[in-house]
Structures are given as structure tokens and as C-alpha cells.
Amino acid sequence: MIELKNVSKTFPTAEGELHALTDVSLTIGDGDVYGIVGMSGAGKSTLVRCVNLLERPTAGQVVIDGADLCAMGQKELIAQRRSISMIFQQFNLLMQRTCLKNICFPMEIAKVKKADAEKRAHELLDIVGLPDKADAYPAQLSGGQKQRVAIARALASDPKILLCDEATSALDPKTTRDILRLIKDINRRLGITVVVITHEMAVVEEICSHVAILDHGRVMETGTVEEVFSNPRTEAGRRLVYPDGVRISELPAANVVRIAFNGGSSYEPLIASLAIDCGVKVNILGADTRNVNGQAFGTMLLGLPEDPAEAAKAVAYIKNQPNVTMEEVRDYHG
Amino acid sequence: MAEWIISFFNITDPKLVKDISEQIPYLLNNLVFAAWETVYSTVLATLFACLIGLPLGVILIVGEKGGIRPLPSPLMKALNVVINLLRSVPFLILMVVVIPLSRTIVGTSIGTVASIVPLTIAAAPFVARLMEGSLREMDRGTIEAAQAMGCTPFQIIWKVLLPECLPALLTSLTTAFITILGYGAMSGAIGGGGLGNMALNRGYTRNMRIVLYVAVVALVILVQIFQSVGTHLATRMDKRLTGSKARKASAGDRGRQARKDRRMGPPGAM
Ligand SMILES: Nc1ncnc2c1ncn2[C@@H]1O[C@H](COP(=O)(O)OP(=O)(O)OP(=O)(O)O)[C@@H](O)[C@H]1O
Ligand SMILES: [Mg+2]
Numbered sequence: 001m002i003e004l005k006n007v008s009k010t011f012p013t014a015e016g017e018l019h020a021l022t023d024v025s026l027t028i029g030d031g032d033v034y035g036i037v038g039m040s041g042a043g044k045s046t047l048v049r050c051v052n053l054l055e056r057p058t059a060g061q062v063v064i065d066g067a068d069l070c071a072m073g074q075k076e077l078i079a080q081r082r083s084i085s086m087i088f089q090q091f092n093l094l095m096q097r098t099c100l101k102n103i104c105f106p107m108e109i110a111k112v113k114k115a116d117a118e119k120r121a122h123e124l125l126d127i128v129g130l131p132d133k134a135d136a137y138p139a140q141l142s143g144g145q146k147q148r149v150a151i152a153r154a155l156a157s158d159p160k161i162l163l164c165d166e167a168t169s170a171l172d173p174k175t176t177r178d179i180l181r182l183i184k185d186i187n188r189r190l191g192i193t194v195v196v197i198t199h200e201m202a203v204v205e206e207i208c209s210h211v212a213i214l215d216h217g218r219v220m221e222t223g224t225v226e227e228v229f230s231n232p233r234t235e236a237g238r239r240l241v242y243p244d245g246v247r248i249s250e251l252p253a254a255n256v257v258r259i260a261f262n263g264g265s266s267y268e269p270l271i272a273s274l275a276i277d278c279g280v281k282v283n284i285l286g287a288d289t290r291n292v293n294g295q296a297f298g299t300m301l302l303g304l305p306e307d308p309a310e311a312a313k314a315v316a317y318i319k320n321q322p323n324v325t326m327e328e329v330r331d332y333h334g
Numbered sequence: 335m336a337e338w339i340i341s342f343f344n345i346t347d348p349k350l351v352k353d354i355s356e357q358i359p360y361l362l363n364n365l366v367f368a369a370w371e372t373v374y375s376t377v378l379a380t381l382f383a384c385l386i387g388l389p390l391g392v393i394l395i396v397g398e399k400g401g402i403r404p405l406p407s408p409l410m411k412a413l414n415v416v417i418n419l420l421r422s423v424p425f426l427i428l429m430v431v432v433i434p435l436s437r438t439i440v441g442t443s444i445g446t447v448a449s450i451v452p453l454t455i456a457a458a459p460f461v462a463r464l465m466e467g468s469l470r471e472m473d474r475g476t477i478e479a480a481q482a483m484g485c486t487p488f489q490i491i492w493k494v495l496l497p498e499c500l501p502a503l504l505t506s507l508t509t510a511f512i513t514i515l516g517y518g519a520m521s522g523a524i525g526g527g528g529l530g531n532m533a534l535n536r537g538y539t540r541n542m543r544i545v546l547y548v549a550v551v552a553l554v555i556l557v558q559i560f561q562s563v564g565t566h567l568a569t570r571m572d573k574r575l576t577g578s579k580a581r582k583a584s585a586g587d588r589g590r591q592a593r594k595d596r597r598m599g600p601p602g603a604m
Contacts, residue, residue, distance in 0.1 A: 081484035092479035095574045137573040
């Protein structure tokens with residue numbers, strides 16, 4: 001279990017102190033796939049770097065399985081880090097080593113026998129689906145392949161925790177999906193706790209069980225993905241959970257509702273039955289729904305009719321649907 | 335040899351005939367040895383300069399604020415000042431200043447072996463800066479990945495920093511070698527041996543034109559050889575330039591050359 005307790009991090013800069021993290025408390029359970037989302041500059045990278053103390057918090061504690069990392073000496077910390085692996089947006093492979101040697105690296109520094117390390121490295125290459133790339137150099141691989149090698153390297157030390165800092169942000173959508181599947185698969189098969197840092201909600205929807213929303217260095221919301229996505233309670237949460245391409249400022253001032261699908265029915269039948277059962281025509285202002293683990297999931301903004309009676313009818317109808325939550329959006333203005 | 339040259343080129347100018355008949359035998363007797371002296375003193379001085387300069391370069395990178403293993407900042411400042419100080423002393427003056435030191439270390443202050451001492455002292459801070467520059471190219475993310483994996487600072491230096499920067503370090507080494515070769519030629523002025531000595535003390539001072547030109551040309555050739563070998567090794571070694579790409583590029587060059595040859599036709603054809 002990873003517990004961040006009142007973690008703060010300030011950077012001294014030319015313009016004074018920069019509060020990258022303020023009083024962040026999070027608990028990440030064993031075997032979770034925990035997403036940390038936020039806009040650029042929210043402090044996500046800083047937060048994840050605090051988990052293995054690449055960044056030392058200015059205040060607070062980082063407790064992993066009951067042990068406070070901040071209180072550890074250099075030796076203990078180094079030992080602890082070997083059970084926390086990390087993958088990066090830029091892969092950060094050793095460019096002068098073959099893939100096999102890259103994967104051997106964590107074992108090499110842990111003084112595992114060379115033959116054993118190479119045997120394990122070959123197994124890991126199999127796991128990540130690159131059995132024929134053992135002798136290739138990273139420069140000869142595509143981005144997705146590089147990230148696979150990085151994942152294999154991350155698994156080489158038999159970690160309890162895998163930290164992913166924007167691990168798919170340099171990859172195209174298809175490769176992103178493949179890599180996310182791989183990470184999910186690893187989480188399921190090996191029971192490794194995964195922390196996923198991303199600014200893409202789609203990534204969270206794809207693999208995370210829990211999510212924390214970070215904004216300006218503060219945790220705004222935490223919960224299961226379903227809870228937070230179906231009903232974001234804070235402004236920062238709504239901004240992220242909102243369907244892409246919808247600009248809050250361009251919405252009509254009134255009669256806008258946001259519907260979140262929390263599994264179950266997809267949105268087309270809902271709109272259709274609204275028209276058929278209530279005779280109310282609604283306007284889809286924006287939608288971003290997708291299948292997550294076989295359930296319809298996502299958000300949609302609907303413009304309701306001007307007529308208050310019709311609007312009320314629609315609202316009542318939607319509220320009665322299973323697996324759908326709704327809230328009015330008119331407060332967003334002003 | 336001298337007579338052969340005179341008769342082959344049918345040289346009649348009496349001054350030139352005199353030059354050739356005096357200087358060519360001198361060159362035949364001394365050129366190879368002078369070149370050898372230049373090469374071995376340069377190689378040894380480069381070796382010693384690297385033994386001092388590379389660790390210094392590593393310390394400059396690793397010990398700086400935000401480095402892998404930050405060292406006390408007064409120490410780093412002092413190191414920087416000393417390096418800058420040594421680098422700002424002109425080599426000719428440094429050579430004179432370290433004469434007593436050469437005497438203690440190698441027992442003499444004159445000759446090729448003695449010249450290795452000032453060469454090393456002059457080159458070490460230069461090499462330190464060169465190596466620092468090469469190591470600075472290291473990608474921070476890769477260092478961080480290593481730290482995240484639980485590498486000790488020593489492991490990072492030994493297993494990440496140096497191997498990853500090896501091609502750049504080799505390029506710097508080549509630059510250092512060639513600079514030291516140039517310095518070594520200057521050491522001829524205070525009794526160091528080699529091609530520099532030959533060019534200065536025979537060619538220039540005694541007005542032996544042919545010796546001067548040949549010695550200079552020999553230096554140029556040495557520089558070319560070592561630069562090509564250094565560049566070649568550095569590119570060959572660098573796995574960031576994937577082998578296939580490099581091979582394709584050179585195959586392309588060969589193709590172009592072949593086409594050009596065909597256009598030109600066989601040599602001698604009209
Ligand atoms: N070493 C540092 N020194 C000074 N400021 C820093 C440092 N590292 C991060 N910051 C600042 O802290 C804030 C949070 O940065 P961080 O990298 O954690 O953001 P992020 O959420 O990961 O953003 P992105 O999505 O763009 O990666 C930013 O304002 C950044 O400028
Ligand atoms: Mg970041």
C-alpha cells in the first residue's frame with residue numbers, strides 16, 4: 001500500500017517559491033491501477049516522483065507498506081527503489097545497450113548472476129511481445145517497441161509497484177491502447193500496483209480502477225473511476241471529465257445538463273426513448289462516450305427544450321434511468 | 335636519394351641543389367624518428383591528461399548542484415577556478431614554469447620525455463573541460479531512470495554516464511589528442527623532441543626550408559590520420575546511429591561515385 005500523507009513540495013525559483021504540491025494525501029491500495037490526472041503543470045510528475053523519492057517532499061510522509069521513505073537512509077532507500085519501477089514518456093532506455101542488456105540492467109545493479117539475468121530478460125521479452133528484439137538497439141525500435149522494452153526492464157526487478165509517468169503520451173492511439181492493455185495485463189497477472197500519470201482521460205477510462213484529480217498541486221477528488229467520472233464534484237474534475245471539444249463558455253446559458261453513463265445503456269437509446277416516450281427533443285451539445293470494460297461509459301452534454309415543463313419532463317425521465325447520473329450545468333457561467 | 339631528385343627534376347638552381355643535397359639526407363636520417371617521438375609523446379601526454387582530466391570532468395558534472403552526487407559548493411568553485419587558471423596560462427609560459435617539476439618527475443628538463451610533463455599539465459584541465467562538455471550531453475531522463483531503479487551514484491557513473499557518453503568522450507579524446515599534438519610541436523622551443531623541434535630548430539632557425547616544409551606536412555598528415563581514426567571509431571561505436579542507416583548512407587555514396595565514374599568514362603578517354 002502506498003500512503004502519501006500531507007505531502008507538500010515547493011521549488012525555490014527566481015520568482016519566489018513555487019508550490020508544486022500542497023498537502024497531498026492519497027492512499028493507493030495493493031493491486032490497484034490508480035490514475036492521477038490533471039492539466040499540464042498540475043504537479044502530476046512531481047507527485048509520482050515523490051513516491052520513489054526522486055523528488056524529496058518539502059513536508060509530509062511517503063509511506064510504502066508501513067515504511068516511511070523520507071526517514072530512510074540512502075542504502076535503505078536504494079533497496080526500496082528496487083521494488084518500485086518506473087516507466088517514462090521518453091522511455092529513457094540506455095541507447096548504447098541492446099534491448100536484452102537494457103532489461104538485464106536492473107538485475108545487473110542488484111548483482112544477479114549474468115546467466116540468470118539473461119534468462120529472465122528473455123522471458124520478459126516474451127511477456128512484452130518482443131522475443132526477436134533481444135539484440136536490437138533501442139534506436140532500431142519504434143516508440144511502442146521502446147516502451148515495451150522499458151516495461152520489460154521495469155519488471156526485471158520484480159517490483160511491487162509500477163509508476164507510469166505519461167507512459168503513452170508519445171505514442172499513437174493504437175499503440176497507446178496496446179501498451180495500456182499490456183500494463184493492465186501485467187497488473188492482473190502479477191498483481192503489481194500500478195500508478196498511472198496522465199492528462200488523457202481516455203487512458204484512465206481504459207485501465208484505471210481508481211483516480212485522483214490533481215489541480216494546481218492539490219488533490220481535488222479521489223475515488224473509483226466510476227464515482228469520479230459519473231459525478232465529478234469539483235470544477236477541476238468537471239473540466240477534465242467533460243466531453244472533449246465542448247467549451248463551457250460557448251454553451252447556452254440555461255437548460256444544459258450533463259449526463260454521465262456509468263455502465264449499462266449506451267446513449268443512442270436514451271435519446272431515442274426521450275423523444276418517443278416523452279416527446280421531448282434534446283440537443284446533443286457534445287458527447288464523449290466509449291466502451292469501458294464492456295460497459296457504456298462517458299459523458300454527454302444535452303441542451304434541453306426552452307419550455308420549462310418539457311425540460312422538467314426530460315430531467316425526470318433521465319433521472320429515472322439506471323446507470324445514468326445527471327446534473328445541471330447552468331451554474332458554470334459567471 | 336638527393337642526387338636522384340636533382341637529376342629527375344633536372345634542377346639547376348645552385349641554391350636549391352645545395353639545399354636538397356644537404357637537407358634530404360638529414361630528413362632521411364631523422365624524419366621517422368622525429369615523427370615517432372611526436373606520436374609517443376603525444377600519446378603518453380594524452381593518456382596522462384585523460385587520467386587526470388576524465389575524473390575531473392566527471393566530478394564537474396556529478397558534483398554540481400543538482401548533479402548525481404552534489405559536492406560542497408566551495409569545493410566545486412575551487413575546482414573550477416583552478417581549472418580556469420591553468421587553462422589561462424599560455425602553454426609556452428607553463429612549459430618554462432614546470433621545468434623544475436619535470437626535473438623532479440623524469441630527472442631531466444630537456445628532451446621528449448621531459449616535455450610530457452608540461453604537456454600533461456597543460457592538457458589535463460583542457461581535457462577536463464572537454465570531458466565535462468561530452469558528459470553534459472547525457473540525457474537527464476536516463477539518469478533519472480537509473481536513479482529510480484536504485485542505482486548508487488557510483489553505478490550511475492560507471493554503468494550509465496560513461497558508457498552512454500562513450501562516443502562523445504572518444505570524439506573529445508580525439509580533439510584532445512590533436513591539440514596536444516599541436517602543443518607538443520611548440521615544446522620543441524624548449525628542447526622537446528619530435529617534428530616540432532625539427533621544424534623549429536632545423537627548418538626555421540637554420541633556414542632549412544625543405545626540412546621545415548616536410549616536418550609541417552608530416553604533422554598535417556598525423557593530424558589527419560588520428561582525426562579520421564577517432565571519428566571513425568566514435569561513429570562506429572555509437573549505437574544511436576543505427577548500423578543499417580549508416581551502411582545505407584555509405585552504400586548510397588558509393589553508388590553516386592560509381593555513376594559519376596561512368597559518366598566521366600575511363601581515364602584517358604576523350
Ligand atoms: N525542478 C523544478 N524546479 C522548479 N519548478 C519545478 C520543478 N519541477 C517542476 N516544477 C514546477 O512544478 C509544477 C508542476 O510540475 P509537474 O512537472 O509536476 O507538472 P505535470 O502535472 O507533470 O505537468 P505535465 O502534464 O506538463 O507533465 C510546474 O509549475 C513546474 O514548473
Ligand atoms: Mg509531467
